[in-house]
Amino acid sequence: MRHTAAFRSVALATLLLVSASCVSTQLPPISSQGGSFKPLPDEEALWEESRDEEKQLLEKVYLYEDPLLDAYLEDVVARLNPAGMAANQSIRYRVRVVEDPTLNAFAYPHGSIYVHTGLLARMENEDELATVLGHEMTHVENRHMLRYHRAAHNKEVGLSVAAVAAAVVLEVAEIDALDDGAWAKAAVIDVMGNLIVGLGLQLAFLASVNGYGRGLEYEADEGGFGKMAASGYDLGQAPKVYEALLDDHGEQKKAEAFFFGSHPRLSERIQNTKLYLSKHPAPAAASDALADEATRKEREDEFNRRIRPVVRDDAGLNISMGRLALAESELDKVLVWMPKDPEAQFQRGRLRLAQAAAADKSPEDQRRLRGDAEDAFRKAVELDPDRPTAHRELGLLLYERKKLAEACAQFKKYTKLAPDADDAGLIRDYVREMERDGKCR
Secondary structure (H helix, E strand, O other), X not given: OOOOHHXXXXXXXXXXXXXXXXXXXXXXXXXXXXXXXXXXXXXXXXXXXXXXXXXXXXXXXXXXXXXXXXXXXXXXXXXXXXXXXXXOOOOOOEEEEEOOOOOOEEEOOOOEEXXXXXXXXXXXXXXXXXXXXXXXXXXXXXXXXXXXHHHHHHOOOOOHHHHHHHHHHHHHHHHHHHHOOOHHHOOOOOHHHHHHHHOOOHHHHHHHHHOXXXXXHHHHHHHHHHHHHHHOOOHHHHHHHHHHHHOOOOOOOOOOOOOOOOOOOHHHHXXXXXXXXXXXXXXXXOOOHHHOHHHHHHHHHHHHHHHHHHHHHHHHHXXXXXXXXXXXXXXXXXXXXXXXXXXXXXXXXXXXXXXXXXXXXOHHHXXXXXXXXXXHHHHHHHHXXXXXXXXXXXXXXXXXXXXXXXXXXXXXXXHHHOOOOXXXXXXXXXXXXXXXXXXXX
């Protein structure tokens, strides 16, 4: 239902009231106190609230389970972490990956960092990844949540207002932003957004959607750049993060609220980043080990090993969301990297089926795309005969083409490999039907 213009203006003004209250409170960074740092009483209370929120979030969110990826991300965080921050015992960073194709990352004030698979899948190298992680680490180190919270409290504006307003604003803002052509500012009620607002996770909403206002967000950018420079990362890669996020891959109507989307416009972030680089030129020879060519090559290889599966799996999520152009761009990269990966071939088959089902496809295009899907599923089965879902999809396509003996064989293989699957009974019915008709070998 569309609300009236007046109602929507009030809702938007409510959210802006919270955003406008982010006058910086003077607090030293945690790192400046080293091992002697102790959280202030209201800070300790904020951390406790954020831990409680995180427990609720973890009960509902889908985490991307890859221990080697988690260890790799935490290794990058350790490289970026200044000595003063690492020395204190009160706070420790922990990185978790959310199985979500939207472009988001956020940090709780007690040190938990969340990164979506969609954002990871857009990263091209570890330098870009360090740009994202350094930004979120600076929010924690510089105590942005506490500074924002105090400023809001001083103006008698409760943070709960943001969460209440979000339920309204997220409902209407997407259409307004898209009508104006400002897709980077549009908000979509995606799985994560619904979850955060539905559970009333006020701190997660502030960190992941609303942001802390231009001043603190730019401070987080600069803090991240400083961490990168100190660790030997290539600051010249930082603008490429924002440039990559500007590329919608033809999915103009699939805008979303994301890591940079509700902050200053991406184009402005690119300009600010380049301005920072002009004022802080990279030293001729960095002292960090990352400056060594062999070490950088080793890190590049590690990045590729850990991120390639994420790109593949994110393509699968985008297929489910109907973002087929983006999914195809991801799979194109993955199949160059891993042409013999059975899951990549399976996802290629899914993509071709989804493309064939599009309303604008001619019967000839549909046949061609379904033929491509069959080829991909055959390849997936060939590469790994013990993966059940490819047998099911291949069987359905063969049944459609009246290749019943082959279809029956694939169905039998599927039910043998996945006897307790939700649709195993239905597939067995297909087999019995073909056996009665004498079509199964």
